[in-house]
Amino acid sequence: MSKKENEKVTPEEVVEEMATEEKTEEVIQEETTERSELEMANERAEEFENKYLRAHAEMQNIQRRANEERQNLQKYRSQDLGKAILPSLDNLERALAVEGLTDDVKKGLEMTQESLIAALKAEGIEEIPADGEFDHNLHMAIQTMPADEDHPADSIAQVFQKGYKLHERILRPAMVVVYN
């Protein structure tokens, strides 16, 4: 197979190629009493050759698909656990916003928050930026504010809840207030 690995090899292509060669061989065969037996043997050979080529092509396709699937499973393996951790991050942020925390508690919360964020990042999960223009693919507008000279329409006024993505997949959009 001279094709590139990621190109799909269809059994039909391979079988077609071989069928052409087969016919040329048959033509130069002489008529004999053994003709039909020879013909049958040739047909059988051709049949198994085609079956073999089909199986071989299918095998390559199965292997290619299995590799793709494995890569995908690895890439997105932390989607469920990552998503389930986000509410904990929200809770930590809320706890950190409480007035009058002792330094000990504050430090403990910050360490917890940082190690969670680092663990998520190692798996490809990151906060969605939400400090510029509103993008309906990344942000969800839950409220609007009137735009003015300093705040153009479609710019983000405030983030209510942070959004997160796993590589290019949105785990949840950022909940924002938008000027309009």
Next chain:
Amino acid sequence: MSKKENEKVTPEEVVEEMATEEKTEEVIQEETTERSELEMANERAEEFENKYLRAHAEMQNIQRRANEERQNLQKYRSQDLGKAILPSLDNLERALAVEGLTDDVKKGLEMTQESLIAALKAEGIEEIPADGEFDHNLHMAIQTMPADEDHPADSIAQVFQKGYKLHERILRPAMVVVYN
């Protein structure tokens, strides 16, 4: 193939079976001028039949292995992220142990802790029990205390740091003090 799906089909088995049938056919063949051409055709048919059977068996093996691998990847997909989250759980526990927390902060920390534990459990990650006999497969003894009538040798006196497992895999052993 009448074999069970999870049994490995070796190409050799299949090919051996077919080779026996092949020989019987060849014996009843008459000597003719076409003999060698017929022989060649039969040999070719046999060759491709064997190649086909081998490819077919290999295909089944590839598919079986890919399925097993996929199941394994799914089962242990949260191993890395889960392991990386454990220090956050430790930090939360330490923060909760601090004296004089306000109810608000305490509630926030407990919610965070509970939701993390629930997220881990959904992926098969659970705390390792460490309240009975010491088991070197699950626990790591970091200190000993003298055993007495109420505390038999090899029983766990105290847990320093909780251990966790993912299904049957140990993510980290429980660090314990043991009576001896």
